[in-house]
Amino acid sequence: MNQYQGNGQLSPEEQEQLYKIRHSLAHIMAQAVLELYPEAKIAIGPPIDTGFYYDFDLGVDEEGRPRTFSPEDLEKIEKRMRQIISERHPFIYREVTADEAREIFKDQPYKLELIEGLEKGEVDEYGNEVDEKPVISTYRQDTFEDLCRGPHVEHTGQIPPDAFKLMSVAGAYWRGDENNPMLQRIYGTAWRNKKELNDYLKMMEEARKRDHRKLGRELEIYIFDEEVGPGLPLWLPNGAILIEELEKLAKEVEREAGYQRVRSPHVTKEDLFLRSGHLPYYAESMYPPMELEGVRYYVKPMNCPFHHKIFASRPRSYRELPLRLAEYGTCYRYEKSGELFGLMRVRSMQMNDAHIYCAEEQFEEEFMGVIALYRRYFELFGIDRYVMRLSTHHPRGLGKKYVDNERLWLKTEEMVRSAMRNGNDPFVEVPDEAAFYGPKIDVQIWSAIGREFTLATNQVDFAVPPRFDLKFVNREGQEETPLCIHRAPLSTHERLIGFLIEHYAGNFPVWLAPQQVVVIPITDAHNEYAANLARRLFDGGIRAEADLSSERMNAKIRQAQLMKVPYMLVVGDREVSQETVSLRKRDGSRRNDMPVGEFIALVQEKIATRAGDL
Template sequence: MAEIKHERYQDTLLYRIRHSTAHIMAEAVLERFPGANIAIGPAIEDGFYYDFDLPRQITAEDLPEIEKRMREIIRGKHPFVRREVSADEARKIFANQSFKLELIDGLEKGGFDEDGNPITEKPIISTYTSDTFVDLCRGPHVETTGQINPDAIKLMSIAGAYWRGDEKRPMLTRIYGTAWNTPQELEEYLWKLEEAKKRDHRKLGKDLGLFYFSDDVGPGLPLFTPKGEMLRHLMESYVRDVQTRYGFQHVWTGHLVKEDLYKRSGHYDNYKDAMFPPMVDENITFRLKPMNCPSHMTLYKEMGRHSYRELPLRFAEFATLYRYEKTGELNGLTRVRSLTQDDCHTFCTPEQIEQEFSLDLQVIKEVLERYRFTNYRVRLSLRGQGGKYVKDDVRWGQAEAALRSALQANNVDYFEAEGEAAFYGPKADFMANDVLGREWQLSTIQVDFIQPARLGLTYIGEDNLEHTPVVLHRAVTGTTERFLGVIIEHFAGAFPVWLAPVQAMVIPIADRHVAYAAEVAGKLKSAGLRVEVDDRGERMNAKIRDAQNQKIPYMLVVGDKEAQGGEVALRLRSGENPGPMPLGDFLARANKEIVEGV
């Protein structure tokens, strides 16, 4: 059995440090803003926050003084003391804190267990006290503030947040901070934040002339330039070629689907809030397609009777989908309303699940390595409490068992995450780290016993009886738009040579060299390279600088000497200057680096 490696963040010292620092920040804020109303202050990834209803507006100028006071509190080495209290006692402690009183009422009413059944026993209510601050909290915390390094904390920003995430509730002030074990870790984190700003795909996308957003078109609807479309074409063509080599057949299923199909598949009940409003024509209600699987399953069904001998049958499609994301959740290319998904669905017998998972795994590994994502882990996403999942325990059990078996048979280390499954089945999500160590969910493989049965899919088995096929859902790069946003930041816009929209810029030193520059470009284009000529009346150094800023891999400077000898003077975007070489030698170098993925 494969070893399951997963350390729960809540169980780590760093989590306790951050949770405790949130309390310390709240104490410092209350001292600076007497009469403030406190809400909640959890630890989050890379830090913490606390929400307040403040008597006056806080500004960035307040943060240094709050941070200074936090360090003083930390140096006091105050213990965190836990105490269990009754609901009535808790109300007395927080008599002037309306948000805490609301939380206490909710705790007193209890909740639900993992199966959705009401909990009859009231949960334990506890408080934590440190120095002068008391908070309603279940922990965990450090033993004393002395376990927190005062030089490894920093307040980061101020934002607004609705109470309980409800836009109809009060708007609160949220203060974000970060805390680490050592000052060195803090310094590294702050460097990564600055580096991430430089790599922000929204800024680089505009600087490199790849894509734009326009109010005239609408939010979440990117417009791609010729360079941006070349990137899309290269990315999709590469995955298409890989999939074809592994036995996938590409199909096309359009943009519109009758709403009734989504009701039968289960998507309508579980996904309707993410669908664009319906369109009605001659009493038929259509929806812009938000996902491909019902269309692919319908295509399988319409192709006629299937025999077990035909299986596995693998469909792939680069389809544009439409999802009605909330405006406030849109984020450059990583969260859009029109998206192109590299979606694949494999129809197979239960006995073929393991071999097909292995095949999908090979595809994913090959593609991720090509994009230099070599550090990734796998999350086994399962059902969770309170989620919208199709109620079919038998098929869920089959799918989970099959997916675990496939992961283990392929010696894949994985960790489990409840509440992350698709509504129709569990999935294996591939979480990859970019060059800054940030984790992205890029690829996924899902096992589905439910939708094929709901949509009436069958095949004739070896026993000459009808059976329901299993469907494996698989996306390698997820969506073209989101993956492009990720790799822009991953490569900081300096794409590998094979992926660069413009691979070489030929730069004539003077006007008399333009003809030779055009000749060089023509030969390179004939050899398959993407080449442009900068024949502007600018100085050579300015042209080189502009090409470097555009992160073009190769700059080929040509003058009298190069024209006479059939050469090019090679410069690289890194600033290296290999110098003059025969055109054939440069072409051999470029082709070698394209193959190697440099």
């Protein structure tokens, strides 16, 4: 899906033309780089959701370190690209043999590796696995020729020269493997016209201001520490409040929906994950085992095997189903260092997890009940743009990436399709992205400024319950294996809070704000009234503090504004004598001489209803 919502407003024909523009610009950028840096080696350069990129190997410097592009280099490349565009070179397609391709790219080792895969019918020109042996083809413009199947614009003159920009350089391992060379990836963005480009750049600037890594530090929500380890967040008091409020929300909602809460340990014997099947499919994402007294233990990367054990702890009847077991369990996954990103990709995560055990005839109602939970949360958080993605298996992955049971894959995928259609819930299908044990619905959401996030998941598991011999006695008195639905509507605390920081730009609704009220005395003479007022608010269930520091009043107000506190109460002689407050809201609105009791009632109502406004 496109990260920038402007794309979603285009017709299929307009989207196709924009795709061609972006694809063509990737080739033009590679031409410009090779002209300016003849020693460079080229890898791959596909179009992406907001533009394009290309990977380059610039060799090493005198000290053996990989050469990198500088901002000045990007300016030179961009200038040459515009010259190429103005020369109106046609894009010329031709099909070649593997030997012809090897001759064309004899000085390009990354292309030669791709040609070998193309010749064997294993990969396409970008190194992606394929089902059928692809045709080896190239596109040429001016002096540059590249492995490609297209499509492209007819000639470079069809590309608007003022509607693209080179954005950044990042490191990228060849073929995504950290054992391979590190390449230099240049990212560019491209649009249909200058206005669309400028709109996107403005959105990106706003995104930088809202970056959860930046605001997370400024608002004292979380930190990382090298001595603790990468990807292992330390939650500061403000962050702990966010976690507790979200957990409180989930527990309330799940209690209403008939969930029962359970807890499980952080470590377990290797046998559990061998039985569940996670180790063969998931070992690369797990921390290495610990061995004690000849027994291997793992820290848990997921909760589901423990919940299966809880289900199997005693005989079950159809009368108990559906059985919904929920846990806020901390899990640990060894994400690769290059993939860690703030709170979005971490190694320690607290999951809003649950497993629903049900009979097949109960599946649709239970599955759609989870979808209804999504919608309830999205309405609460003001998320009005999202898409449901049905992730299915691919036959080539059976026995490797997926459980080898084609019949049950097809059956459960159709069950999910049917449930979604019957519920009138639009969805898109994405092949080859299922869980190893069954199909799933993943939910992509967009923040207030149009940034895309993968948040919730709703997964069907037909494979693991039989491994644990899970049974229930059905109405006919026969044993039957239940289906299991894995669901996490609020994802992990880490990813959700990262999203919410950016979505709200740190201006959390009152119920979620770590500090809801700060009381600001005009002078030290008003400190006692301020402290007593803060205590009264605190006793009323409101997170309030009095700022009794030696700073002047205006400095205290600025500090509260920087911390994005929803309400500031300024108190002086008049407020003390009348038992009132002068209210300043975060949005800039004010009200003087407000009775304290009225203010407390206002805040309590906002908290109780989880209101989105002040």
